[in-house]
Amino acid sequence: MKSLFLSAALASVVAMPAMANKAFVSNEKGNTVTVVDTDTWEVLAEFDAGNRPRGITISPDGKKLYVAASDDDTVRVFDTETYKEIHTLPSGPDPELFVLHPSGNPLYIANEDDNLVTVTDTETRTILAEVPVGVEPEGMGISPDTKFVVNTSETTNMAHFISTEDYKIKHNVLVDQRPRYAQYTDDGKRLFVTSEIGGTVTVMDIDDTGAPTVAGKISFEVPGVLPEWLQPVGLKVTADGSKIFIALGPANRVAVVDGATLEVKDYIIVGQRVWQLGFTPDQKYLLTTNGNSNDITVIDVEKEKAIKSVQVGQQPWGVVVTPN
Amino acid sequence: MQRILMVFLAALMWGGMSIDLAALEIKAAVLRIDPPRLAPISRYEKFPEDNGFAGAQLADEDNGTTGTFLGHTYETTTVAVPPEEADAALDAILADGIRFIILMADDADLTRLADRAAQDGAVVFNAQAEGVALRDNECRANVLHVAPSRAMRADAVAQFALWKRWPRWFLIHGSNPEDQALAGAYRRAAKKFGGRIAEEREFEDTGGSRRTDTGHVLVQRQLPVFTQDADDHEVVIAADESDVFAPYLPFHLWTPRPVMGAAGLRPVTIHGAHEAWGATQFQRRFEELTGRYIREEDYQVWLSLRVLGEAVIRTSSNDPQTILDYAISDEFELAAFKGVPVTFRPWNGQLRQPILLYDGRITVSVSPQDGFLHQVSPLDTLGLDKPESSCTAFN
Incomplete structure (x- = not known):
């Protein structure tokens, strides 16, 4: 780890015009985070991240990395240059996924064991609120206007719309079995919820008040792959809303869906048990974590092709890339 | 009440x-x-x-x-x-x-x-x-x-045995009606998936209490004798819903073989x-x-x-x-x-x-196994498929 200090020091001395971005990948089994350079696709480092790191995100200034260390019942916060732990945040038990307010504060955390969403102040490191939700809360999304946080509960099979003002649930929408992930479009007019066991993505239209209406469902079909293996998990939408990428778990594929027609355009073969997705800031590339092949796949967003795979730690789970 | x-x-x-x-x-x-x-x-x-x-x-x-x-x-x-x-x-x-x-x-x-x-x-x-x-x-x-059903559990075991290429089975069943019924499910599973019952024996339930202070001494002498001279087999399958003998089988067999069914690798929900x-x-x-x-x-x-x-x-x-x-x-x-x-x-x-195959500590495997195909769902390879069931109550 000493050499990393050195490179960090060098970087601060030599004023570089454009710093390369770093991708941080949480390795659920390896208990580490792997750092990958998004220009050269070289692995820069791998550092200890606590027990069973899963959810991973980054502060808007790119300085702090948040990792949900599920088996430590805490969120660990790391310096993105030195990879040293700065402090931990109270998260409630078994944190898995979370979403950070675009301002950097607070952090909204799903606690699977307690049927709660915990709202944690990232500055004072205190819990601001605990919101009771359905059984096994998992996916977390935040509306671009920051008025709503959406949580999906895996056994209740709902998307809960929590007001960020009073932390009350304002809307509940039933979706298919085992909802895993919630993602708004950048204009806030659409919300996508993936259902792993149901094998579908529920598409909701969001009105001006933030209220949802189910607009349709996306389903998947790949010749030669059992329908049971087409299990949507992670999902990302391009900034212009034109392309939706959906990780299909044990089907080892990422579906590309047309944002306007909601038709599946293509299936990109990636590594095994593809789980979560993350864009580079310019959205030229999309990274996928492949839990059973211990690598990430780099997808060229424009060409919709897998261009590279990078070996990371054991059972990669989540991925986030530093902002510009 | x-x-x-x-x-x-x-x-x-x-x-x-x-x-x-x-x-x-x-x-x-x-x-x-x-x-x-x-x-x-x-x-x-x-x-x-x-x-x-x-x-x-x-x-x-x-x-x-x-x-x-x-x-x-x-x-x-x-x-x-x-x-x-x-x-x-x-x-x-x-x-x-x-x-x-x-x-x-x-x-x-x-x-x-x-x-x-x-x-x-x-x-x-x-x-x-x-x-x-x-x-x-x-x-x-x-x-x-x-x-x-018993058939689903038996099929789950049978698929694993055949995936492992253990086609010849030594079936040991109890003497009570439910043990006999389970033995029937294993015979049917063998036929369905291409296994063969190489040897079949009944372990009689003579009643009495299950445990005694030094029961293992007797078990260690009796079980090898009971299982000796069986036709060649790769695996022993125990049908013992009454819980009379199966837990004694592993380590006491005449011919050392893995045990599945009521002991060893068990099909569970x-x-x-x-x-x-x-x-x-x-x-x-x-x-x-x-x-x-x-x-x-x-x-x-x-x-x-x-x-x-x-x-x-x-x-x-x-x-x-x-x-x-x-x-x-x-x-x-x-x-x-x-x-x-x-x-x-x-x-x-x-x-x-799906049926979990459990060794007493961990999930060893889950059936249906890879390669057992079905036109509707691989899950329908376990138990009675539509053409095999004479049920008309839902028609």
Whole structure:
């Protein structure tokens, strides 16, 4: 780890015009985070991240990395240059996924064991609120206007719309079995919820008040792959809303869906048990974590092709890339 | 008669709603018939007082949490009786207006009680009885089988044996009727998947207590003799529902071979160490609530009530026929910590489900195995497929 200090020091001395971005990948089994350079696709480092790191995100200034260390019942916060732990945040038990307010504060955390969403102040490191939700809360999304946080509960099979003002649930929408992930479009007019066991993505239209209406469902079909293996998990939408990428778990594929027609355009073969997705800031590339092949796949967003795979730690789970 | 009332009262928590909020009360009962039982060979398998009921308690909490967002309240009554009081207990449940009944009973009791329940328009969830006939010529239109059949368990074992290329089996079965029935399921599984019963022996149940202070001394001398001179085989399969001999087989065989079935690698619906597919959270919820590890009966009762809860949520109804029709329709699917949705076979009301193969500590494998194909669902390679079942009750 000493050499990393050195490179960090060098970087601060030599004023570089454009710093390369770093991708941080949480390795659920390896208990580490792997750092990958998004220009050269070289692995820069791998550092200890606590027990069973899963959810991973980054502060808007790119300085702090948040990792949900599920088996430590805490969120660990790391310096993105030195990879040293700065402090931990109270998260409630078994944190898995979370979403950070675009301002950097607070952090909204799903606690699977307690049927709660915990709202944690990232500055004072205190819990601001605990919101009771359905059984096994998992996916977390935040509306671009920051008025709503959406949580999906895996056994209740709902998307809960929590007001960020009073932390009350304002809307509940039933979706298919085992909802895993919630993602708004950048204009806030659409919300996508993936259902792993149901094998579908529920598409909701969001009105001006933030209220949802189910607009349709996306389903998947790949010749030669059992329908049971087409299990949507992670999902990302391009900034212009034109392309939706959906990780299909044990089907080892990422579906590309047309944002306007909601038709599946293509299936990109990636590594095994593809789980979560993350864009580079310019959205030229999309990274996928492949839990059973211990690598990430780099997808060229424009060409919709897998261009590279990078070996990371054991059972990669989540991925986030530093902002510009 | 032991009677525990479990009530989960839902409190509404917010103003605006995207779902039609229509208050519904869902009353269910778990009726457990406890025949006189001998102590199990292993005290790890001691029958807990709240066997099965603990699953109901968790299901009420799970369904109740979801219910808070919909205005649905769940109340499940649990009743345990000796066999001679079973009919009166069911009458009392029906007189209370309960129309969703989870039965923990043997085959004969199940059929009789289900027919009584049908007179009052009640739906029965079979959480225990494994007889193949209940899914065949003895099936009933008001019964959903959440418990797997003996055939499903035997097929799960058979597929693993053949995946391992262990086609020649030494089948050892007990002498009681349920052991014989299970042996029949293994013979059928051998024929279905291309295995061969190379040798078959019966281990007679001579009665008496299961454990004695130095019983292992005798076992160590007797078992090798009992298993000697068998025709060549790759695996020993034990059919011992009565729990008389199977746990003694591993390490005491004349010819050292892996054991599957009632000992060694066992086909189960759940076990306390199952963690895949999000089951860890389920296990933790169960342990926190009950202070013990989950058993198959708990899971099967929990799953029965989750089937009910899921059908209520999707139909916004508590009408028994509406719930039954929805459950066996193509629309129904449920996540049950098995990696694939569980659904019902419309031809006989059997829940399709993967079977875990458990060695006493971990999940060793999960059936159906790779390569056992089916035109509808690989899950239909376990148990009675449509052409194999003569059930017409759902037609």
